Amino acid sequence: MTSAPAGRPRRTLALWCPDWPAVAAAADADISPDEPVAVISANRVVTCSATARAAGVRRGMRKRESQARCPSLHVMTADPGRDGRLFEPLVAAVAEVIPIVEVLRPGLMLLPAAGAARYFGGEEVAAEKLIDVVSVCGTESFTGIADELFTAVVAARHGQIVPAGGDVDFLAPLSIAELGAEPSLCGDDRDHLIDLLWRLGVRTMGAFAALSVTDVATRFGADAVVAHRATRAEAGRSASGRLPSTDVVIDHECDPPIDRVDAAAFVGRRLADELHRALMAASVACTRLTVHASTTGGQHSSRTWRCAEPLTPEATADRIRWQLDGWLSGKDSGNRPDSPISRLRLEPVELVDSGALQFGFRGAGIPGGDGEVADRARRALVRVQGLLGGEAVRVPVRSGGRGVAERITLIPLGDELTPASDPDAPWPGRIPEPAPAVVLSAPVTVRDCNDDPVQVTRRGMFSAEPTTVTWGSRSWDLLWWAGPWPADERWWAAPGEQVGTHARAQVLLNDSRALLLRYQQQGWTVEGVYE
Missing domain, CATH: 3.30.1490.100 (DNA polymerase, Y-family, little finger domain)
Structure with a gap:
């Protein structure tokens, strides 16, 4: 067994479970590992199993296209919580063999290679032992060992052990696309960087590493500097030297x-x-x-x-x-x-x-806020949540639906921001843009010139021309109206089932406000206010 030369970082062992989100989704749904599985987020494939890839399914492919290529495909929604929950038993099994385990993300863990090599009698033996441990849990895995963390992760994807001091030589011939192979080690603009380097003729990591640090820092962004250091096998990230107090x-x-x-x-x-x-x-x-x-x-x-x-x-x-x-x-x-x-x-x-810390222009905790302001607001909401309970504070998430209220899902603060339905689905008959600025549900009365209530007929037409809207104790004259637009949302109803007419209309009041009205069960409600 060779040891790392003086001055080099400690050797790192990376254990990678390929296609983990798809593996976890299949295990959670009790689907055979041999069945094709694809994990979807925002109507696109983010991960798919090897069986699905063999049928032509690829990452980034739209859901409909993936199902067309593989009719037997099992489509599952992305769930990071499920991935982490099901990965924990694997981590526990590895920790029984090597106690020091660091989880980079569900599906990828890191271990110090030196201790494992001393205990098992070599790096190759240690890597094989860990693969056997994970295989007992019913999961395929690959290991990689290198001096630097990034190189070890890349080596795991190739199932190789990089000799001590050989990180640069190992990375040099690999495609520049390998820079984005592991999302947990990438910035948000890594795909853009890879595309730009490819168009500039920089096709391998060795070619990128050959560029000067000054040229990379002045031409590209901060993430490019991190990627450049990784291809040169420099320390990607070091501790501050402080001990936790x-x-x-x-x-x-x-x-x-x-x-x-x-x-x-x-x-x-x-x-x-x-x-x-x-x-x-x-x-x-x-x-x-x-x-x-x-x-x-x-x-x-x-x-x-x-x-x-x-x-x-x-x-x-x-x-x-x-x-x-x-x-x-x-x-x-x-x-x-x-x-x-x-x-x-x-x-x-x-x-x-x-x-x-590198903060963006917009905070991650509260949509639409600056970093510092959003962080203060989020802390205040967490305090309120601690007083009133987990369900008391909710944040909106863009969802799918035809009406404006249906296109918002309220999620408890801190939970996964998973919409109730896919916002990128076709949703025929949904309200066109722009969306109302205010969403509410308040009963109103629509009347004609004879002061009789206006309803929507089975043919989807007004029973009479609307002239006034009464909201609360006040009435407004209508300057303009459009609609009604019937919403046939229960076409699957059994014959004889009472469904009722359901429609929407837009009206302009004489105070210049525009309303989105909804007709259901022979009554009108204000569904939104345009401002």
């Missing part, structure tokens, strides 16, 4: 003890916010976090999570939920805790100075 270690006694996943997720969100308030007060950010959980019976679960970018409160809460969800609801009853969780401890393992 007691001020930034969150230790929580659960009273009463926690035995449900939803309760654990709620406590995890609160602890994540408390941790990040302490980190902000110390002017540091966390890139590696260890989550410890203990039960009243003395059992323990400990997992270290690593991120390419400093952890946000939402990312921290997600990782706590994934770990506890996988532990509390694991399929293997032998790995489940036999008693409720009595203690949670969040311990930052690696800290960086706050100067390492």
Whole structure:
């Protein structure tokens, strides 16, 4: 066994489970691993199984096209929580062999190669042993070992062990597209960078590494500098050198003890916010976090999570939920805790100075806000949520539907922002743009010139020409109206079932306000106000 030369970083072993979101989705739905599976997000394939790829399904393909190429395709919605929950038993199995495990994302874990090599008698033997451990869990995996983290992840995708000091030579002939192969190590603009480099004639990582640091820094963005350092096998990210102090270690006694996943997720969100308030007060950010959980019976679960970018409160809460969800609801009853969780401890393992944080123009916590303003607003909402409960504070998510109210899904703050229906689906008959500025549901009365109520006939027409709208105690004259537009939303109703006429119309009041009206069950409501 060769050892890393002096001055080089410690060797890293990466264990990669290919197509993990598809594997997890199939396992959760009790689908055979041999069946074609595709995981969809925003109506496009984000991950597919090897069987689906053999049938012509590819990442980025639209859902309809993928189903046309593979009629037997099982289409599943992306669910990061499911991926993390089902990955936890694999991490626990690997931790039984090598205790120090860092999860980069569900489907990819990192381990120190030196200790494993000493214990098993070589890097190759250690890699084979880990593959056997994961295969017992019914999952295919590949390992890669290299000096640097990025190189180890790429090597895992090729199933290779890179000799010590050989990272640059290993990466040089690989396609520049490998820079974006692992999303957890990429910035948001990595695809744009790869496309630009390809059009400039930089087709391999060796060609990119040959460019000078000055040229890359002045011509491209910050993510390009990180990618350039990775291709040159330089340290992609280093710790600040600070040791975690007691001020930034969150230790929580659960009273009463926690035995449900939803309760654990709620406590995890609160602890994540408390941790990040302490980190902000110390002017540091966390890139590696260890989550410890203990039960009243003395059992323990400990997992270290690593991120390419400093952890946000939402990312921290997600990782706590994934770990506890996988532990509390694991399929293997032998790995489940036999008693409720009595203690949670969040311990930052690696800290960086706050100067390492790169905020965008818009905050990630609250849509539409600046970073600092959004963060303060999010902390205030979390405090309200802690007082009133998890369901009391909700944020809107763009959803699918025909009416304006149906195109908004309210999700509890901190949960996965998953819409109730696909917003990119066709939705024939939906209200055209622009959408109303205000969405509400208030009863109104529409009358004709004879002061008789106006209804919508079975033919989808007004029973009389509308002239006034009464909303509350006030009435307005109509200057203009359009519609009605029937909404045939229950065409599947059985013969004889009472469905009723359902339609929408737009009206302009004499005070210059425009309303979107909805007719259902022989009555009118204001569904939206245009401003």
